[in-house]
Amino acid sequence: MDVPGFALITGAASGIGQACALAFASEGAAGLALFDLNLEALSNVKLEIENVLAEKGISKHCQIELRAVNVSNEDEVNFTVREVARKFGRLDYVVNAAGIAMKHPGGAAYVETSDWQRILNVNLTGSFFVLRAAARVMLQQNPILSNIDGRPLQRGAIVNIGSIQAVAGIPASTAYSTSKHGILGLTRTASEDYAKDGLRINVICPGYTETPLTSQPEVLKVMKEKVASSVPMQRMGSPREIADGILYLAGGRSSFVTGTALFVDGGYTQR
Template sequence: MSVLPDPFAAFSLEGRVALVTGAGKGIGRAAALALAQAGAQVIAVARTGTDLAELAAEAPAGRVEGWEMDATAPAFLDRIRALPGLDILVNNLGINRPLPFTEVPVETLDAMLSVNVRTTFLVSQVAVDAMRRGGRGGAVIQVSSQMGHVGSPRRTVYCMTKHALEGLTKAMAVELAPEGIRVNSVCPTFIETPLTAPMLADHSFREFVQSRIPLGRVGRVGEVAPAILFLASPAASLITGAALMVDGGWTAQ
């Protein structure tokens, strides 16, 4: 009888280099910590240096390198181009400005398309080139949303951008599979983060959200980070082009 491999060893990221955007707070911060705790050397990208310093202090010693910069800027892409290699990318940038469909100004439309779609595309391009330089394949995890699979009032632009991200994920997965580069998305429901705090502070909106989630509550960043770790790890070696729903059952209805 064959012996099953150690299931926990399959989650080890020892010797791997990971890049996490939007790592200063929320899901990105939790993901950076999880990857570092699994043994990866993590490049954490955020605009605020104090956030990065706190993250590095909480992570295992020497595991987090902070890049204090704007991940939408050309200089960020140039810095990735200078890397000798890369194993994991967690694309965690995203903004949301909920408005009724007919009241969305073109400035809001352009801003959300730029951050949620254009920047994700461009960062993925240069990160994949870095993975090729490293010669070990890689894993790209797009932090998408349940809104990439359903529609919702006042979120036409957000839903549009996340549906685009899901399409990008699938197309990248098919094209890059022969090179051993896996591409997947994680699709959370409403999670308690600084981004969602103003929305969830509205009692009626929070009740609406919880009524749509069969598990009856919003999520925590600590419930999304393990999904990201799984998809980044060898435990997910046969998974690509998939969307992992972390949505409490919202999209199952």
């Protein structure tokens, strides 16, 4: 996947973020900064990474930094991103995987303002805070070199996490769908800002995926119904399948790709 540099992953304690952490380490990343609210769960992810690398006989050391971070806290994000960038010496890849979801019984007319604000604060504003802090670091550093052919690749690569709900409306998902439409807009405008500077910004849009976020009973019930009726592949995706797409967008294999939305959804959006 050509990801020899240093990666920062939010929401890294579970689901897609955890799968990304394992994938970056397995593919030869020099270091990982793992952000989540749950520091204990992050410690378990770090142990899992070390065990996987040992089992695969990968001797290259991967430096792992764990931070308890609330991505909706602007000052906390700014400080911690700068801190890990100083520790690593640079920051090459960012994955904005932190996110929350909620169904709103009765639809938009019955959404609680507090629920709306919480989902937008984490999913959209939190992603913006991390993107902004990381971009300020990346724009000041030299391009990383490919570990395959030595060519200059990029000053940095940021991958935001969208959703099929970035382009499709789903019942009772007012705040979540709005946040993911916003992620698509954030990605497209930011990528336009910095394409000429060697900072690539893309978004991956997963379909129905088996994660702790989607295992909530009220969410899972709707998902199973949708998978049966609307997903051509007739199954849910795995976090590792989403992580593979993210590593492609972050690494040297996609050196001429920016501002793109990659849908990894079993064919849902082809219809």
